[in-house]
Amino acid sequence: MESGALTSDWLSAYEAVPRHLFVPEVIWPGRAGMNRQHDRVTMAEDPDMWWEAVYRDAPITTQWDGGEYTGPGKGRTPTSSNSMPTMVFSMLAALDVQEGQSVLEIGTGTGWNAGLLSQRLGGDNVVSVEVDRTTAEAANNRLRLAGLLPLVVVGDGADGYADAASYDRVIATCSVGSVPAAWREQTVTGGVIVTPWGPTYGGEAVARLTVSKDGSASGPFVGSSAFMRMSVQRKTFPPTRAFLDGDEWPGSGVRSETALSPDDAGDWVHMFAVGVQVPDLFCRVEQLEGAAYRLWVLDTGITAWATADYEPGRTRYPVVQSGARRLWDELELAWRWWDRQGRPGFDRFGLTVDSEGERVWLDSPDQPVPVKA
Structure with a gap:
């Protein structure tokens, strides 16, 4: 990729696990750098447009309204997607996995991210949790057809998956406004959590948090993002x-x-x-x-x-x-x-999470961003 997100250590996994194997036949293509969707495209009706969408560096919405809306047109709220390839590999680079490490993924989606991790680390080292049973089953089928065997679990991603803990790495393919305590508790000391994080008003970036011996986690934001909110943290605002x-x-x-x-x-x-x-x-x-x-x-x-x-x-x-x-x-x-403060970008902000809550900071953890009580 021209952006440089696809580094050499992920190139062989990218080639072995092509994106098209993990994209359903009915999709709503997105636009690069934007969380807006085009109208429905089906492989049967417009295969050229489907293939073009799959190999464009843009996100693809694969489900609306928890599966209740199927089109044509668009539903109210997108609830599952295949992420923009540049974002996928940027987050995998931030995860910095090493041979033999175990990974917990929150949000299986179409299964592509779990497939890439499984190709790199082996399926025995990858657990992926998906809240929607239909989505999880479809992803699991795609993974097995591709010869990849991670453990796909139907459950609430906020709970992690304690049965296979602890993990060297945790990666979320959905955004949160509060990092669940279970993710820290199920990560080894020195382990890394990579998750999109954003406040209620808007704006979001990927946090790379390192877990300390005391159970806290802290680290910088490593780039802008725009992910769907984890289902348990989605909010309905008053009219x-x-x-x-x-x-x-x-x-x-x-x-x-x-x-x-x-x-x-x-x-x-x-x-x-x-x-x-x-x-x-x-x-x-x-x-x-x-x-x-x-x-x-x-x-x-x-x-x-x-x-x-x-x-x-x-x-x-x-x-x-x-x-x-x-x-x-x-x-x-x-x-x-x-x-x-000099109009800082996301790269100057960071996040600390512990038993007392969450604190966003600027440049270093001892410089918390002021919060109106």
Whole structure:
């Protein structure tokens, strides 16, 4: 791969375990660098488009709404996928497996990642946990047809798989907002956990955590990511109308202006920096006329809301805030903190997880990112 994600130590596994063996006949191709899907493509109806999608460096959605939606078109929530090859091999590089090591994978999906690990380490050293039975059975069939024999377990990935513990490496192919304690408990001292992690507001990156003797785990973020949330940690946010008490926007909201563009509040690393500091924020986007839009900022406790309207060419943007808190002010303070630190990318952030909780830090563990209580 031109990105350099496919290093020489994974090349033979990539060649022996081709992606097409682990992609179902019905797919929704994604776009590289984006978590948006095209409409359904089937191998039977459009084989050329199917093959092109399989060997493009982009993610492929393989299930919607837990399998309840099959198309045509798209469902509401993607619930399984075959990840972008660059991301797959970047995370495997971060995992840094060595011969003879054991690996626990969280989220079997189509089985490709488990297949690559099994080719490299041998199936006896790989356990993969998948919450959806149908997905797990289909992946297991693909693996066996390819001559690969990891242990595929149907279960809640948050619980790991204690029966085969402990593991030298743990890798998650779904994102979390809180690293399950079982993953640390089932990893050897000095072992590594590689997992996508992100706050409620948005933004996400892959954390590479090393487990210490005391059971804590800490390490840097090694790159941006955009994975589906682990099923047990998926959240359903209240509808916008729940915040308005039957009124129409802007109701009794307090009007002001800001020089901070809503675009600057919606970039991936910006969302990460804001979300870490204000953990109960979430947002929605309402399209307005042309390229204009309204960014809604809301809190999970349904106590306050704010809007900021974006229009191309403007340098100041209308803001409306209502409720017990001034959420745009909180967001802007968090953004200004990130700006004062030199606008750090994901590579300057890190994460520590222990019995007391989780702390995101900047540059070193003794510099925690401030969190609004």
